[in-house]
Amino acid sequence: MMDQQTVDTIKRLMEWEAARTALPEGFPPLPDMPAGRYTSQEYYDLEQQYIWKKSWLFAAHLDEVPEPGSFMQWDNAGQPLIIVHGMDGVVRAFYNTCRHRGAPVVTVQSGRSPRLMCGYHNWTYKTDGELVGIPESQDFGSNFDKSCRSLIGVRCEMYGKLIFVNLDDNAISLRDWMGPLWDEWAEFGFDRMRLAARQSFDLKCNWKVAMEANMEVYHVPFIHAETVAPLVDHKRNVNTIFPGGHARMIAPPPKNTNREHVRAIDNPPEWQSVETVGELGRTTTQSYTMFPNWVSPLSNFFIPPLIFWPTSLNTTRLELITMALDWGDGPVPDLWTEPDDSIEGGGGRRMNAIIQEDTQFGEAIQKSMESDGFKSVPLSYQEARIYSFHQTCDKMIGLDRVPPHLAVEQVIGQDWVWPNDPRVAQMERQVETA
Ligand code: FES
Ligand SMILES: [Fe+2]
Structure with missing residues (x-):
């Protein structure tokens, strides 16, 4: 559960993020990430051995x-x-x-x-x-x-009702792996939600290309102009980096939005609401990355994780899952897919508009990345969740095992990782001097 002080701080940070005219003080410029992280078999093999065989x-x-x-x-x-x-x-x-x-x-x-x-x-x-x-x-x-x-x-x-596995006999417990998420997610009803939908789709890009489309809101006004953008105020988004490569975003709806629909993927009229979910879970779009391959918005209506599985260096299986409270005789909740009679097999369903928007360029991006024109990736502060994720990938592999031409520099230090947050002190100082 998120305590009231945390809720209040995050709400103030939303306004502070929207008003800021420069990087937060002390936030490190993010060095370019090497291209080969998305295109080299060498890095893929390291991921297979040291991330996928050792993660929950x-x-x-x-x-x-x-x-x-x-x-x-x-x-x-x-x-x-x-x-x-x-x-x-x-x-x-x-x-x-x-x-x-x-x-x-x-x-x-x-x-x-x-x-x-x-x-x-x-x-x-x-x-x-x-x-x-x-x-x-x-x-x-x-x-x-x-x-x-x-x-x-x-x-x-x-x-709760979710089953996790880890191929490493010596792994830390799932509880330790999840860190602060373990308690923070208690309000969302993981012990009560039923599985409503689980579909999978094959994408022609590296798993990180697909996943990173869901780890920043910088793209929202452009890729999702008609769908997500009217309901997510990306300027007031607050990112939080957790230990272990996990992260959270919390973005409120734009101020002029009809409060009936506060989230991009709301479809709640006939859905049961989880009564323990707090203020932010009811009024904002929040999304969590759980390392290595889970991205899920969480709210009082649903637990809808997107799960990304590498099937080769340049192919990915994307699972689209919806969990919700008992829907009785009503329609089975499925946030991410919709019926498509032209599709044979796979349940005859296609990705919904938002997921199509997020995946539409994957194959072309992968092709571009495999060309000689792709050198490296510069990331902005808004994309820091992605950078932190890459730092954790290298740490899982072992910093001495990642060849220098494939490594990211470990520039985001503990001072920017939960529970630390230098933005809060900066915000307080600005309030005092104002
Ligand atoms: S291989 Fe299973 S019983 Fe022989
Ligand atoms: Fe998106």
């Missing part, structure tokens, strides 16, 4: 494995995994790899069973991964120890 990643909503015995396949992290809701009520993740000769234990996309049985030779596992059945086991010899042939588990922890 959103895998599923509990509604997808709702009951003891429910399971689903999940391979967005590049490894075939299964998420299993154990008969003991605990949700776990395993490699979908039989301990006999490596066949997939689960071959259907999802299902429900008190035991998991590999179809090749019927080795059978309990839902906690323990190997309990081997046909003709005497032929493996009397010393064969079933107990050390359990399915190999993957770290799996929950935030």
Whole structure:
């Protein structure tokens, strides 16, 4: 929950941001980011090894494995995994790899069973991964120890009804990974929201190209002139950089906007409102980046994350998800996609106007970036969330592992990372002298 003092400070910072005529005092000029971060296989391989295999990643909503015995396949992290809701009520993740000769234990996309049985030779596992059945086991010899042939588990922890996995056995807890987000998100009902929609689309650009379209509001007046811009006052946006590469933006609607529609993606008339959501969640557009691949506006009506998965150096799978309180007999909430009869498969849905605007240039941007005309990326203060994200990418990889021609300089220091915020002191000084 955000306390009243924080709310008040952010509201004052909104006006201060809009009135400022120069960079905030002491904010470091951001050095250019090397082009190869988006185009080199070398950097992509480092990301694969040190970011994707070590980060907490959103895998599923509990509604997808709702009951003891429910399971689903999940391979967005590049490894075939299964998420299993154990008969003991605990949700776990395993490699979908039989301990006999490596066949997939689960071959259907999802299902429900008190035991998991590999179809090749019927080795059978309990839902906690323990190997309990081997046909003709005497032929493996009397010393064969079933107990050390359990399915190999993957770290799996929950935030409310959301299931996260981490391929690194030694990772910090999800709670520590989320840092201040863990408590700040308590008001948004992660423990009550149902999964309403989960669609995916393949994009022809690097995952960071796609994701960064959702990490600044500098583009809003231009790309989203008709959609987002009338409802998001980008000049009064307040960015906050959190530890661990996470970040938050909070932008109020323009002052002359009809308050019925305060957010660009509001569609609330028949939706239930989460009563615990505070003032800013009700009256502004706020969006959170959770490192490495989650971007989500949060409000009293929805949790609608956009999740970005690299499928190669220059392709990305974008998941568009809507979570909302129970919608009863009403239409199923889906903030990001709409029916399109001309599309076969994929549920026959297309991205909505806002997402189309954000993704429309991805393929062309990637082509331009791969040309000799692309040298480096200068970022503005308004785009600092992106820069901070890149600093964290390099830190995850290991600063000594990133070749100098691919590295970003670590110029945004702890003094600009939550809970520190030099803007507040500057604002207070200006009030005093005014
Ligand atoms: S490979 Fe699974 S039982 Fe043989
Ligand atoms: Fe956008």
